[in-house]
Amino acid sequence: MLLVNIKELCGIRETPVFLKGEQMGELPTISNAYLEIDKDTIADYGPMNQLSPKKWKEKEVLDLRGQFVLPAWCDCHTHLVYVGSREGEFVDKIKGLSYREIADRGGGILNSARRIEEASEEAIFEESWIRLEEVRKMGTGAIEIKSGYGLTVEGELKMLRVIKKLKKKSKMPMRVTFLGAHAFPQEYQYDHQGYLDLICQGMIPKIAEEKLAHYVDAFCEEGFFSPDEIQQILDAAHYYGLKGKLHANQLSNSGGVQLGVKNNLLSVDHLECIGEKEIKALRNSKVIPVLLPTAAFFLQMDYPPARTMIDKGLGLVLATDYNPGSSPSGNIPFLIALSCIQMLMTPEEAINAVTNNAAFAMELEAEVGNIAKGKKANLVITKPMPSLAFLPYAFGNNMVDQVMIGGKLLY
Numbered sequence: 001m002l003l004v005n006i007k008e009l010c011g012i013r014e015t016p017v018f019l020k021g022e023q024m025g026e027l028p029t030i031s032n033a034y035l036e037i038d039k040d041t042i043a044d045y046g047p048m049n050q051l052s053p054k055k056w057k058e059k060e061v062l063d064l065r066g067q068f069v070l071p072a073w074c075d076c077h078t079h080l081v082y083v084g085s086r087e088g089e090f091v092d093k094i095k096g097l098s099y100r101e102i103a104d105r106g107g108g109i110l111n112s113a114r115r116i117e118e119a120s121e122e123a124i125f126e127e128s129w130i131r132l133e134e135v136r137k138m139g140t141g142a143i144e145i146k147s148g149y150g151l152t153v154e155g156e157l158k159m160l161r162v163i164k165k166l167k168k169k170s171k172m173p174m175r176v177t178f179l180g181a182h183a184f185p186q187e188y189q190y191d192h193q194g195y196l197d198l199i200c201q202g203m204i205p206k207i208a209e210e211k212l213a214h215y216v217d218a219f220c221e222e223g224f225f226s227p228d229e230i231q232q233i234l235d236a237a238h239y240y241g242l243k244g245k246l247h248a249n250q251l252s253n254s255g256g257v258q259l260g261v262k263n264n265l266l267s268v269d270h271l272e273c274i275g276e277k278e279i280k281a282l283r284n285s286k287v288i289p290v291l292l293p294t295a296a297f298f299l300q301m302d303y304p305p306a307r308t309m310i311d312k313g314l315g316l317v318l319a320t321d322y323n324p325g326s327s328p329s330g331n332i333p334f335l336i337a338l339s340c341i342q343m344l345m346t347p348e349e350a351i352n353a354v355t356n357n358a359a360f361a362m363e364l365e366a367e368v369g370n371i372a373k374g375k376k377a378n379l380v381i382t383k384p385m386p387s388l389a390f391l392p393y394a395f396g397n398n399m400v401d402q403v404m405i406g407g408k409l410l411y
């Protein structure tokens with residue numbers, strides 16, 4: 001297939017590097033461009049005046065006058081596998097209850113865990129497949145999905161098997177994360193060590209043996225898992241060759257960032273509650289900061305200090321955190337708009353944060369995240385727009401016209 005007369009081909013990088021500080025504002029583009037696709041791969045690209053007439057004849061041609069082409073979004077933090085919805089808690093929040101108060105009443109994560117326990121693997125798959133298709137239509141072309149609503153050996157394995165099936169059926173590059181340490185189940189509220197032992201001795205070895213996950217995650221937060229408790233889990237994960245990542249500093253300055261840096265984790269995610277000390281610790285490390293501002297939006301919390309972090313030289317990733325409790329949406333165009341409007345990121349910074357940099361947070365940078373020869377033809381094709389900034393400017397409007405996954409137009 002040959003895409004021609006592309007108004008702007010954005011995010012061209014033959015050799016991807018994780019973008020930091022000022023680099024985050026650079027989005028290499030070619031105006032009036034063509035892009036050639038061979039099977040599922042980007043074969044060539046360049047300005048229209050360098051397109052050989054021979055190619056016009058050989059290929060199926062798609063004329064994209066006025067339209068932008070970008071790498072498909074990479075969503076590196078989702079809890080897309082769940083059952084049912086929690087709009088009752090949403091209304092409780094409107095009436096004044098906090099996320100933590102809802103959790104303390106047995107709502108929140110434990111509410112979703114009860115539903116996973118009752119549902120069959122098939123039913124969980126059906127619901128989750130609908131959500132995966134929904135985000136794909138909005139431009140997501142690579143995704144990470146977590147377990148974490150099972151909270152028993154059987155429940156967590158059930159979730160991970162569903163993710164495996166989603167991976168098989170979809171053509172999307174996918175990363176799988178085990179999040180057994182999402183909340184303490186009711187029966188372990190007063191026996192934390194019992195549940196930690198179950199995770200470290202009952203879950204992680206099985207998951208590693210069956211190769212059901214790439215990463216191990218934990219919710220580091222007061223009332224959830226403490227840094228000392230999580231250290232046991234990270235040690236077990238390390239023993240079994242699984243990399244770690246963390247839900248860190250979401251509701252309080254819980255020590256998550258320091259724990260992540262100490263263990264040289266792949267990423268620390270959320271970061272609503274960080275200060276100078278945490279920014280400095282991240283700057284002196286290779287740990288990737290992942291911000292999830294739609295969760296702050298939904299929970300009416302202060303946003304992470306994205307502008308300060310970039311200005312201090314950090315590289316950022318943005319992800320949707322798609323989950324039933326704190327971010328029931330996997331809409332990346334909205335995430336981009338929110339990040340520009342509320343965290344003062346420029347459109348280029350936000351787009352780099354959900355493409356190039358997000359691919360690094362899933363260790364998929366060799367495959368997706370940029371326009372480059374040999375990379376997967378996973379693309380977002382916008383509707384005609386006057387400029388790239390129109391995408392976040394026209395927030396709430398669907399500016400995604402078509403999505404290509406593995407060289408196939410699916411929308």
Ligand SMILES: N=CN[C@@H](CCC(=O)O)C(=O)O
Pocket residue numbers: 079108109112219247250295321323324325326327
């Ligand atoms: N913070 C912990 N986990 C999710 C919320 C999960 C839920 O409420 O179901 C998050 O990333 O926001």
Ligand SMILES: [Zn+2]
Pocket residue numbers: 077078079247321323
């Ligand atoms: Zn999350």
